[in-house]
Amino acid sequence: APAPPPARHLFSDPAEVEALRRNLLAWYDRCKRDLPWRALAAAEPDADRRGYAVWVSEIMLQQTQVATVIDYYTRWMQKWPTLQALAQASLEEVNELWAGLGYYSRGKRLQEAARKVVSELAGQMPRTAEELQKLLPGVGRYTAGAIASISYGQATGVVDGNVIRVLCRLRCVGADSSSPAVIDWLWDMANVLVDRSRPGDFNQALMELGATVCVPKSPLCGECPVKQHCQAWRRKLFGKAPSVPDVEDCGVGDCPLCPPATEPWDSSLGVTNFPRKAAKKPPRAMRTATCVLERRGCHGAPEYLIVQRPSSGLLAGLWEFPSVPLAQDLQEEKEREELADYLQAWMGRPMAAKGLQFIGEVIHIFSHIHQTYVVYSLHLDGDVTLDPALSPSRWVTEDEFHASAVSTAMKKV
Ligand code: SF4
Numbered sequence: 001a002p003a004p005p006p007a008r009h010l011f012s013d014p015a016e017v018e019a020l021r022r023n024l025l026a027w028y029d030r031c032k033r034d035l036p037w038r039a040l041a042a043a044e045p046d047a048d049r050r051g052y053a054v055w056v057s058e059i060m061l062q063q064t065q066v067a068t069v070i071d072y073y074t075r076w077m078q079k080w081p082t083l084q085a086l087a088q089a090s091l092e093e094v095n096e097l098w099a100g101l102g103y104y105s106r107g108k109r110l111q112e113a114a115r116k117v118v119s120e121l122a123g124q125m126p127r128t129a130e131e132l133q134k135l136l137p138g139v140g141r142y143t144a145g146a147i148a149s150i151s152y153g154q155a156t157g158v159v160d161g162n163v164i165r166v167l168c169r170l171r172c173v174g175a176d177s178s179s180p181a182v183i184d185w186l187w188d189m190a191n192v193l194v195d196r197s198r199p200g201d202f203n204q205a206l207m208e209l210g211a212t213v214c215v216p217k218s219p220l221c222g223e224c225p226v227k228q229h230c231q232a233w234r235r236k237l238f239g240k241a242p243s244v245p246d247v248e249d250c251g252v253g254d255c256p257l258c259p260p261a262t263e264p265w266d267s268s269l270g271v272t273n274f275p276r277k278a279a280k281k282p283p284r285a286m287r288t289a290t291c292v293l294e295r296r297g298c299h300g301a302p303e304y305l306i307v308q309r310p311s312s313g314l315l316a317g318l319w320e321f322p323s324v325p326l327a328q329d330l331q332e333e334k335e336r337e338e339l340a341d342y343l344q345a346w347m348g349r350p351m352a353a354k355g356l357q358f359i360g361e362v363i364h365i366f367s368h369i370h371q372t373y374v375v376y377s378l379h380l381d382g383d384v385t386l387d388p389a390l391s392p393s394r395w396v397t398e399d400e401f402h403a404s405a406v407s408t409a410m411k412k413v
Helices: 012-032 034-045 048-061 065-081 084-087 091-098 105-122 129-135 142-152 162-172 180-193 199-212 229-239 334-348 398-404 408-412
Strands: 284-296 304-308 322-325 357-365 368-378 391-395
Touching: 012 084, 012 180, 012 199, 012 368, 034 048, 048 065, 065 091, 065 162, 084 105, 084 129, 084 180, 091 105, 129 142, 142 180, 142 199, 162 180, 162 199, 162 229, 180 199, 199 284, 334 368, 357 408, 368 408, 391 398
Parallel strands: 284 368
Antiparallel strands: 284 304, 284 322, 304 391, 357 368
16 A cells, blocks of 8 residues: 555644634635525435435536536526426526536436436435445536535535645645545545535535635635645745744655645745646547527427437437537538538428628537537528438527527527
């Protein structure tokens, strides 16, 4: 087994742990943001409803800002206030409500898991982090810990992006914070720190600190309720003083949590020396030709053709303007021809590429894809008969388009 890291990276003094809990919780009680899922978790007496309310919020908050989530969460809980209500919804309804929130498989998985709780667990939410993770599809270690601590008072820690940042700074963890070994250490730390009598509040307080005070770029250390426990803060203040040996790195090369010897502390960065991550792979570049096909509807208003994407893969089951992926570095003329060939299949009649009007390009960044949509439009004089053997398709007005399960990228188009 690898040697444990030196004490400066750990929380080994029980008195310090107690003081940190006290300071953080007192700050949370004073400063926490008023959020709809917090109000529900505090007021809901029914344990299954409470667990469900926290679960929905945690899934929506993955990779998504709080400010964006609030409105989606409120509408979701009004429409499906219980697991049973969600289990009866159609996937189309779920996708419509989720449209614009991104990472669409989250909504689908949430609904599948709700169906499982209703049909296989008699509608009862598992009560511990271990069971939540084991029994609910799409619920990982973090989400399970959050639901169990916030809804059921289980004294279990959580580690998300905010907690990683705070813990790495509190304990000067400069090794790659995305490596499994460091993540395991951070989970151990979170489990040591979590307050035994208010675990849900403590976990939310740690995340809240990361979201509002210990932020990535310019943390507000002067206002931080736990600065006296923070090794990175001490090092920023005293780092240059040779008389303070306990704020130096542990040693060269043998500490599993220190920065690598090749990338030592950079005093110009201060506390933002931590955390450190291995460089991310750059996103893959993709080009897609897309056509906004327009016809006059029966009441004279314009209507647009949208088609449904396959039920798996990126943006599964969402609707879009007819689109075709393009090879990189095609000439514009060739791109237009590829789109015309593709549209021909929809319209069941030959179509001249020059009839397509080029509108412009729209760039949309998915987490791992840098997507460029090359947008064309085409006005149809008469009606067209669409081949029912192809993917589902329909004509929609502009209002209907916005109410459909379409991605943010298509709204930009
Ligand atoms: Fe983060 Fe600064 Fe507080 Fe340390 S003192 S936890 S770096 S905000």
